[in-house]
Amino acid sequence: MSDALLRFRERFPILETTNYLVSNSLGAMPRTVPERLAEYARTWAEEGVRAWGSAWWGMPLQVGDTIAPLIGAAEGEVAMVPNVTAAQALVLSALDFRGGRDTIVMTALDFPSVRYVTDALAEKFGARVVVVPSEDGVSIDEDAVIAAVDDRTALVAVSHVLFRSAYVLDAARIVKAAHDRGALVALDAFHSVGVLPVDVKASGADFLMGGVLKWLCGGPGGCFVYVAPRVRDALAPALAGWMGHARPFAFEDSMTPSPGIARWLGGTPAIPALYAAAEGPKIVREAGIERIREKSTRQTARLIALADERGYTVAAPRRPERRGGTVAFDVPHAYEVSRCLLEREIIVDYRPGAGIRIAPHFYTSDDELELAVAAIDEILASGAWQRHAGRSTVVT
Numbered sequence: 001m002s003d004a005l006l007r008f009r010e011r012f013p014i015l016e017t018t019n020y021l022v023s024n025s026l027g028a029m030p031r032t033v034p035e036r037l038a039e040y041a042r043t044w045a046e047e048g049v050r051a052w053g054s055a056w057w058g059m060p061l062q063v064g065d066t067i068a069p070l071i072g073a074a075e076g077e078v079a080m081v082p083n084v085t086a087a088q089a090l091v092l093s094a095l096d097f098r099g100g101r102d103t104i105v106m107t108a109l110d111f112p113s114v115r116y117v118t119d120a121l122a123e124k125f126g127a128r129v130v131v132v133p134s135e136d137g138v139s140i141d142e143d144a145v146i147a148a149v150d151d152r153t154a155l156v157a158v159s160h161v162l163f164r165s166a167y168v169l170d171a172a173r174i175v176k177a178a179h180d181r182g183a184l185v186a187l188d189a190f191h192s193v194g195v196l197p198v199d200v201k202a203s204g205a206d207f208l209m210g211g212v213l214k215w216l217c218g219g220p221g222g223c224f225v226y227v228a229p230r231v232r233d234a235l236a237p238a239l240a241g242w243m244g245h246a247r248p249f250a251f252e253d254s255m256t257p258s259p260g261i262a263r264w265l266g267g268t269p270a271i272p273a274l275y276a277a278a279e280g281p282k283i284v285r286e287a288g289i290e291r292i293r294e295k296s297t298r299q300t301a302r303l304i305a306l307a308d309e310r311g312y313t314v315a316a317p318r319r320p321e322r323r324g325g326t327v328a329f330d331v332p333h334a335y336e337v338s339r340c341l342l343e344r345e346i347i348v349d350y351r352p353g354a355g356i357r358i359a360p361h362f363y364t365s366d367d368e369l370e371l372a373v374a375a376i377d378e379i380l381a382s383g384a385w386q387r388h389a390g391r392s393t394v395v396t
Contacts, residue, residue, distance in 0.1 A: 003295070003365070003366070004291075005287055005291060005292070005295055005362040005363065006363065006365060008283060008286075008287055008362060008363050009363045009365075010031075011030055011031050011032075011283060011363075012028040012029065012030060012031065012217070012363055013028075013029065013031055014028050014029065015028060015363060017345060018345040018346070018347050019345060019346040019347065019368045019371060019372060020347045020363075020364070021346065021347055021348050021358045021359055021360060021364065021368065021369075021372055022347045022348055022349050022357070022359055023195075023214060023215055023217070023325070023359050023360075023361040024166075024191065024214055024215070024325060024326040024349075024357060024359035025214060025349050025357075025359070026213060026214065026219075026220075027194075027212075027213065027214055027215060027216060027217030027218070027219075027280055027361065028217055028361070028363065029217065029219065030217055030279040030280050030283055032279050033219065033276050033279050036275045036276055036278075036279060037272060037275055037276060039275065040271060040272050040275040043055055043056075056271050059080070059269070059271065059274045059275075060079055060080040060081075060243070060265055060269050060274065061076070061078075061079060061080075061261065061262065061265075062278075063080050063222070063224075063274050063277050063278045064077075064078030064079050064080050064224055064261070065078065066278045066281050066282065067193075067212070067216070067224050067278075067281050068226075069285060070193055070194065070198065070216070070281060070284065070285060070289065071189065071193055071198045071199070071200050071208060071210070071226060072198065072199035072200050072201050072202065073200050073201075073226050076260060076261055077226055077227070077229065077232075077261055078224050078225070078226050078261065079224065079225055079227075079261045079262065079264045079265055080222060080223065080224050080269065080274060080277065081209075081223050081224065081225050081264075081265075081266065082221060082223060082266075082269070082270065083211065083221070083223050084111075084113070084114060084188060084190055084209050084210065084211055084223050085113045085114060085116070085117050086223070086239075086266070087207075087209035087223060087224075087225040088114050088117050088118060088157065088186070088188075088209065089117050089121060089239055090225065090237040090239050090264060090266070091155070091157070091186050091207050091209075091225075091237070092104075092117075092118065092121045092122075092125070092155070093121070093237045093238035093239040094235040094236060094237040094238065095125075095154050095155060095184070095235070097122075097125045097126055097127040097154055098126070100151075100152065101151075101152055101153060101154035101182070101183070102126065102127045102128060102152055102154065103127065103128050103129075103130055103150070103152045103153045103154060104118060104122055104127055104128070104129045104130070104153075104154060104155045104156075104157055105129075105130050105132065105145065105148045105149055105153055105155070105156045105157070105158070105183075106118060106129060106130070106131050106132070106156075106157050106158060107131065107132045107133075107134070107140045107145065107158050107159070107162075108131050108132065108133045108134050108140075109134050109137075109140055109159070109162045109163075109164060109165070109167075110157070110158060110159050110162075110163075110188065111159065111163045111188065111190070114157070114159075114188055118157060127154070130148050130153075132144045132145050132148050137164075137165070137315070137353060138162075138164075138165040138167055138315055138316070138317065139162075139165070139167045139317065139322070140158075140162065140167065140169060142169060142170055142173055142174055145158065145169075145174055146173075146174065146177040146178075149177060149178050149181045149183055150181060151181060151182065153178070153181060153182075153183040154183060154184065155183060155184050155185070155186060156174060156175075156178045156183055156184070156185045156186070157185075157186040157188070158174065158185075158186075158187065158188070159187070159188045159189075159190075159191065160187045160188065160189040160191070160192040160198070161189070161191035161192040161196070161324040161325075162191070162324075163190070163191050164315070164328070164351055164353065164354050165315050165316055165317065165326075165328065165354065166191065166300075166316055166317065166323055166324030166325060166326040166327070166328075167316075167317050167322055167323070167324070168192070168196070168317070168321070168322050168323065168324055171185075171187055171203040171205065172202060172203045172204060175187075175203055175204040175205055175206075176204065179204065184206040184207070184231065185204075185205050185206050185207070186205070186206065186207035186208070186209065187203070187205045187207070187208045187209070188209055188210070189208050189209065189210040190209070190210045190211050190213075190214060190223075191214065191215075191324055191325075191326075192210070192215075192324060193210045193215065193216060194212075194214065194215025194216040194217075194280075194281075194284050194289075194292075195215040195292060195293065195296055195324060195325035195361070196289070196292075196293045196296070196324060196325070197289050197290065197293060200226050200228070204228075205226075205228065206227070206228045206230075206231050207225065207226065207227055207228070207231075208225070208226040209223065209224065209225045209226070210223065210224055211223035211224065212224075212277045212280055212281060215284070215325060215361065216280045216281045216284055217279070217280025217281075217283065217284070218276060218277040218278065218279065218280040218281060219273065219276040219277060219280075220273065221270050221272075221273030221276075221277070222273050222274060222276065222277030225264055227261060227264055232260065232261060232263075232264075233259060233260070233263075236255075236257040236263055237263070237264060239266065240255050240257070240263075240266070241265060241266030241267035241268075242267060242268075243262070243265040243266065243267065243268065243269070244257060244258055244262060244263045244264060244265040244266060245257070245258060246258045246259065284362075287362050291362070292361075292362045295360075295362055296324075296325045296360065296361070296362075297320045297323070299360040299364065299366065299369060300316070300320075300323055300325065300326070300327050300360070301320065302366070302369060303327040303329075303358055303360075303369055303373075304316060304318065304327055306369070306370075306373045307327070307329040307373075310331075310373075310377070312329040312330060312331050312355075313329060313330040313355070314327065314328070314329045315328040315329065315330065315353075315354040315355060316328055316329075325359055325360070325361070326357050326358070326359040327357070327358050327359075328351065328354035328355050328356065328357045328358075329355050329356060329358075330354065330355030330356075331355060331356060331376055331380065332380060333380070333385045333389070334350055334355040334356050335350050335388070335392075335396065336385035336386070336388040336389055336391075337356065337376055337379050337380065337385050338350040338356050338396070339385075339388040339391075339393075340375075340379045340384050340385055340388065341356075341372070341375060341376070341379070344375055346371070346372050346375055348372070349396060350396045351396070356376070358372060
């Protein structure tokens with residue numbers, strides 16, 4: 001079948017030499033990124049400290065404006081931050097848990113790093129964390145999330161798409177129920193933005209955080225936070241920095257938060273990461289998120305069918321509207337098989353409890369999916385996986 005999105009393949013050099021099926025972990029690098037990083041180096045070399053005035057100072061908000069259309073936000077509503085863990089900490093530090101609302105609701109399938117910082121700060125702030133369990137290790141019952149929200153809940157902090165299974169939560173339903181009970185909602189959209197449509201206005205989320213690392217093909221170090229205008233100026237993060245000051249170059253002794261989204265900035269950002277961060281989102285916008293979602297739904301359905309034919313346990317939702325961009329299936333000796341695939345330039349990853357994760361993106365051909373599963377067949381049949389038995393690596 002004809003696939004118009006394959007015309008974008010030429011913009012990603014790694015696709016020339018690999019079968020790249022891991023965009024849920026690290027998106028392919030756009031061909032223009034080296035030029036942008038060279039521009040950063042040239043600007044620093046030629047302008048020195050003057051680069052702050054000519055190019056760098058406004059970048060955290062300028063790159064945020066590039067991402068804003070992909071989440072249904074307006075210009076001036078998105079700021080870049082170092083990572084989603086930091087974004088979660090910013091949100092938590094802006095809340096007051098002393099006035100009767102002392103509870104944070106999360107789920108058992110949220111990304112661990114976000115759980116770590118929430119647990120630690122909750123203890124410091126005198127808050128408590130309520131964790132909604134999963135019955136099957138794949139999904140979260142939204143009714144259970146809603147039932148956990150009461151008049152003590154300050155924040156519901158959940159993932160839009162679960163990282164291990166790619167299960168899609170009905171964010172708008174959770175937000176409405178939380179708001180009805182007087183709670184705020186923070187959505188972790190790292191595994192949704194760039195592979196399925198996201199609309200912060202339609203969902204009603206108070207906060208949304210994500211990053212360009214994965215589906216947006218923007219590289220490490222570029223994450224973003226959206227804060228709804230209705231709460232943006234009413235709150236100020238305690239984890240403040242000079243770039244969030246109303247008068248940063250006055251170097252005043254006390255903090256006066258900047259108006260608007262700028263108050264959510266911290267200290268000096270990693271400028272090289274911001275140079276790289278905008279390139280992928282531009283391509284995703286050009287490709288069109290609706291077209292990307294349509295292709296992703298079709299290709300992930302094909303992966304599930306291939307796994308079913310072989311009797312593998314699939315750790316991904318069957319219903320397309322509940323499925324993000326990743327399919328995980330637990331083949332025999334999954335970790336060892338994943339290492340063999342990497343040796344063959346078939347780039348996937350492995351997660352305990354899920355197995356091999358395969359994540360096609362808009363630049364993936366149908367043939368590449370068939371070839372990857374055929375390679376798994378051959379690795380198992382030949383016993384090639386055995387040379388990795390008993391070994392382990394830090395990065396999986």
